[in-house]
Amino acid sequence: MSILAVGSVAFDTIKTPFGEVTDIVGGSLTYFALAASFFSDVNLVAVVGEDFGEDQLKIFRGRRIDLKGVAHANGKTFRWGGEYSLNLNSRETLFTELNVFEGFQPDLPESYRQADVVFLGNMHPLLQQSVLDQVKTRRVVGMDSMNLWIETTPTELRNVLGRVDIVKIDDSEVRDLAGVYNLRKAAAAVQGFGPRTLIATRGSHGAMLFTPNGIFSAPAYPLEDEADPTGAGDCFAGGFFGYLAQSQSTDEATLRRAMILGSVMGSFCVEDFGTHRLERLTIDEINARYRALKQLTDFEDL
């Protein structure tokens, strides 16, 4: 089955203690799509500018990624620049040029509207709503968001939350969204807004899954060499929802395996700048790291 994924494609300029890159293809949807395409077909809905041609699109070619929904608009592609601190745990946005993304109105090709898994990338909640309005059938709807929307469009965000099954945000966003510091209480509050399932990512500390059946704690893979955390959360989402599409289930065991694959994909992402590690990643490496996370967390009964 396939994933319908909507979000941003961009040119990223990134500086970390380990190097820098300028105007590489990025954007949260790019990371999501590359990660998810290891598990499922991905139908992309996005907008790019005149500066985004075959040279850029080739990052998606030869993968299970359909580009029919990528609109080409007059103007320049979304550009973002950021710089990371020495420990990679905090970053400063150097610039954000929305360009053609500012006028983005998702328009789903007819063939995308019978969807299996829908993923609403991090963008204005009204755009997320508009995507859902165009979808005729779907099995699972997931979404991402960020503090900007929690603070500036709380009502619109709550309306989207009421229509989705799974939300993936970071733990500080869970707390801000709920207005409660304790993560367990905050997660319960967010689940009360609509999504039965909540993923709280915690960077290099892993991620937590909250479902009606309980809580699951997924470890982060302890990397020996980190280069650039940009896109790690999007790759987590790509691995997670890609596996849900592949396995055609959302039972507890499937959600937990999906969490581990999310952690696996996020960890690979950090090993090189931008999408570079994902571009040369193999399914054998993914499976090996899944087993490594099993080994990392395995312990016996008393």
Add this chain to the structure above:
Amino acid sequence: MSILAVGSVAFDTIKTPFGEVTDIVGGSLTYFALAASFFSDVNLVAVVGEDFGEDQLKIFRGRRIDLKGVAHANGKTFRWGGEYSLNLNSRETLFTELNVFEGFQPDLPESYRQADVVFLGNMHPLLQQSVLDQVKTRRVVGMDSMNLWIETTPTELRNVLGRVDIVKIDDSEVRDLAGVYNLRKAAAAVQGFGPRTLIATRGSHGAMLFTPNGIFSAPAYPLEDEADPTGAGDCFAGGFFGYLAQSQSTDEATLRRAMILGSVMGSFCVEDFGTHRLERLTIDEINARYRALKQLTDFEDL
């Protein structure tokens, strides 16, 4: 078998967003001993003042804790006061009155010198050395430390590290001790100083175990109600080393179970102020939380 444990017993004054307590019995050795005594006999070596009488000592009575090594000195007992931030992740020390602890010279009763597990609590590395000098036989030596000693007595600390098997410090201390940010590289560097096994605690994010055989990631139990994190790391150590003494092994599977019991004991500690939760804790509750951590981290192969 038993644990020989040396460290500080104190009166603590603690303020958190959830309440405050004044002059309750605390100190890292107190937490360690209460936690470890669920699994093993504990021989305590510490000093208290004239203000520490039967009313205070009763916290240890009726447990597997031997007090022969607790010296009563002229003067007042060590006092510490601290206040926690709203999220409990940072704290400010309000006062530290070393009192009789300033002149502490550990003097081991003869019967303590044939030891099985030795635990050197967080104190000046020369005091830790002096304990080891008095011990005639031992199977496992563990230690704690803190940034104060990493910064002010690096040579003495390195000398102790060269004589121990297992060191338990928090992840930021691992990084500071190694002078390397990446936790995996930092852990390898610290292991190179002597201890084959390293535990890096990470507060509400759990703890990591580094051995010559690999890495283990232990989750933290996601608490719904937190009251006071004071002593959580000491309770972790108590659960960990208590179980090593009980099980008479340090193989990989035992170390991993010990990590989970450390996490269990630390989580209970945070549920109430000071040692209050530990005082009413039962082994059935400990076993139930161990199973809860198993459930929290369990996932199937792909």
